[in-house]
Amino acid sequence: MSQAARAAEAFQRLHGRAPAGVWSAPGRVNLIGEHTDYNDGFVLPFALPHRTAVAASARDDDILTVTTLHDRGRPETADPVRIADLAPGTVTGWAAYPSGVAWVLREQGVDRGADLVIAGDVPAGAGLSSSHSLECATALALLGLAGSQQSTSDIAKWIQHAENDFVGAPTGLLDQTASLCCTAAHVLFLDVRSGESDQVPFDSVRRGLEVLVIDTRASHSNTASGYGDRRRGCERAAEILGVPALRDVSLSGLDSAVSSLPEELRPLVKHVVTENDRVLRTVELLRTDKYTAIGPLLSDSHASLRDDYRVSCDELNVAAEAAEGAGALGARMIGGGFGGSAIALVHSDARAEVEAAVKAAYVARSFTAPRMFTAVPSAGAGQDR
Ligand code: GAF
Numbered sequence: 001m002s003q004a005a006r007a008a009e010a011f012q013r014l015h016g017r018a019p020a021g022v023w024s025a026p027g028r029v030n031l032i033g034e035h036t037d038y039n040d041g042f043v044l045p046f047a048l049p050h051r052t053a054v055a056a057s058a059r060d061d062d063i064l065t066v067t068t069l070h071d072r073g074r075p076e077t078a079d080p081v082r083i084a085d086l087a088p089g090t091v092t093g094w095a096a097y098p099s100g101v102a103w104v105l106r107e108q109g110v111d112r113g114a115d116l117v118i119a120g121d122v123p124a125g126a127g128l129s130s131s132h133s134l135e136c137a138t139a140l141a142l143l144g145l146a147g148s149q150q151s152t153s154d155i156a157k158w159i160q161h162a163e164n165d166f167v168g169a170p171t172g173l174l175d176q177t178a179s180l181c182c183t184a185a186h187v188l189f190l191d192v193r194s195g196e197s198d199q200v201p202f203d204s205v206r207r208g209l210e211v212l213v214i215d216t217r218a219s220h221s222n223t224a225s226g227y228g229d230r231r232r233g234c235e236r237a238a239e240i241l242g243v244p245a246l247r248d249v250s251l252s253g254l255d256s257a258v259s260s261l262p263e264e265l266r267p268l269v270k271h272v273v274t275e276n277d278r279v280l281r282t283v284e285l286l287r288t289d290k291y292t293a294i295g296p297l298l299s300d301s302h303a304s305l306r307d308d309y310r311v312s313c314d315e316l317n318v319a320a321e322a323a324e325g326a327g328a329l330g331a332r333m334i335g336g337g338f339g340g341s342a343i344a345l346v347h348s349d350a351r352a353e354v355e356a357a358v359k360a361a362y363v364a365r366s367f368t369a370p371r372m373f374t375a376v377p378s379a380g381a382g383q384d385r
Contacts, residue, residue: 004384006119007055010069014077015057015115021144024053025136025381027122027129028178029213029343030334031187031202032294032301033279035309037172039234039272040193040245042279045174046202046377047182048213052120052133053384054098056141059113066098068118075117083111088166097131098138100166104158105139110146123371125219127333127340131167132175135159136381144383152180153195169222170231171336182380189283193247200286202377207291210351212344214323214358215371216315220339226311227336234272237265246272267308274304295329295345302332302342311337318361319344319370326350326357343375 001009004022011019026047033043059065062084067077078095083102091099098116105111116138122130139155159176163169173192182188186199204211238246241257246269249257254273258266278297285293302320306312312333320331323344331344346354355372362370 002384003051003053003119003121004055006069006073007053007117008385010067010073010075010119011055011057011115011117014067014075014117017057019055019117020057021141022053022055022384023137023140023144023382024051024384025133025140025179026051026182026378027133028175028182029128029211029375030174030178031211031343032275032282032298032332033174034275034301034305034332034334034337035230035311036272036275036279037174037192038170038231039238040247041272041276043174043178043190043192044187044200044279044282045178045182045190046187046375047178047380048122048128048375049378050120050122050128052118052122052130052137054134054137054141055117055119056145057115058145059115061113062111063113064099064102064116065114066095066116066118068094083113088168096167097134100162101135101138101159102142103166104162105142108148108158110142110148112146114142114145116141123215125221125340126215126217126371127220127335127337128213128215129175129179129335132159132163133179135162136176136179140381140383152177156180167223170228171222178380180381182377184379185377187286187377189279193245200283202286204291204345205348205376208348209291209329210346210348210374212323212328212346212351212354213373213375214319214342214344216319216339216341217368217370218313218315218339220336222336224338226338230268230309230311233265233268237261237269240265247276249273251277267310271304271309275301292329298330298332298343298345299324305333305337309337313338314365315339315367315370316342318365318367319358322358322361323354326354328354
């Protein structure tokens with residue numbers, strides 16, 4: 001059963017009537033372009049088939065009720081809140097994500113109460129953007145109930161405001177833009193500064209390739225200090241260099257730029273500048289149908305995130321190394337880091353061997369067994385019914 005059908009069925013059971021509509025949004029994998037979004041740079045995500053669905057109906061008052069379905073359909077309902085009373089800190093835990101969206105849309109005049117029922121299968125805490133998929137589906141639901149048409153770039157910015165200022169995670173625009181704008185069989189080449197994007201065909205399966213997602217089960221969080229520290233480091237470096245963002249440092253000007261920076265900021269700048277270049281080169285290779293040639297760029301991205309940006313962890317490094325050792329064309333951690341998931345680009349006929357090697361490497365180190373699946377670029381957010 002789809003997540004939209006699960007949410008609609010649970011809504012009917014809980015509220016005794018069908019929902020006015022159901023909206024859903026996917027999680028994402030970022031093929032390459034990590035920690036570049038808040039530096040005004042380039043990213044290249046695609047949407048997962050895993051989705052979060054929100055079944056919703058408007059209410060006659062300004063109360064927001066939110067129920068989520070846990071494993072095996074067990075519902076959990078958060079304390080109802082008046083939308084007028086929402087403020088940062090008033091709601092914590094999972095309900096802060098939909099509540100933060102209601103808070104930010106209130107500023108846009110969308111302030112009518114609603115009943116929301118959530119069902120989803122995006123793995124939580126796995127760096128696959130489960131929270132952004134929930135925020136995107138909630139935003140589309142509340143806007144849809146209000147009959148309000150808004151651009152995806154505005155919705156993405158409002159969601160960023162909710163994440164940064166209500167949830168307290170200083171994240172950029174990558175995840176929600178991916179969830180809102182990706183299309184099946186494509187990666188989304190996004191220039192975060194201009195907001196311009198291009199759908200680049202990415203039909204790896206037809207070329208005998210697969211993107212294997214390795215969820216390390218080492219839980220990650222963008223509210224933890226590591227993410228914010230890196231972001232502040234980049235902002236400080238840009239300020240010292242006198243540029244609006246690290247996007248403005250060119251690859252050819254990198255050496256001279258870093259030489260004028262304090263030691264601790266140099267590797268951050270090096271990562272961001274080289275990662276932007278890797279995104280551009282990956283796009284070029286995909287456009288010219290040289291899929292296998294992107295493997296080394298993925299591996300270089302991982303090395304840069306591990307050694308320069310320092311947001312990897314043992315579980316991610318072991319996954320990437322084991323995958324490459326078993327024949328993956330390239331492998332890298334994805335998302336904010338410090339846990340979460342890695343991806344490996346593999347020939348379809350080598351996939352079983354790569355999976356077995358990663359599993360064995362985890363057993364050898366007594367890590368929790370990883371979860372693995374092939375990620376097929378899927379559709380972005382929308383209304384299901
Ligand atoms: C997380 C954030 F939410 C994104 O904005 C992005 O910065 C990413 O980490 C790192 O590329 O997913």
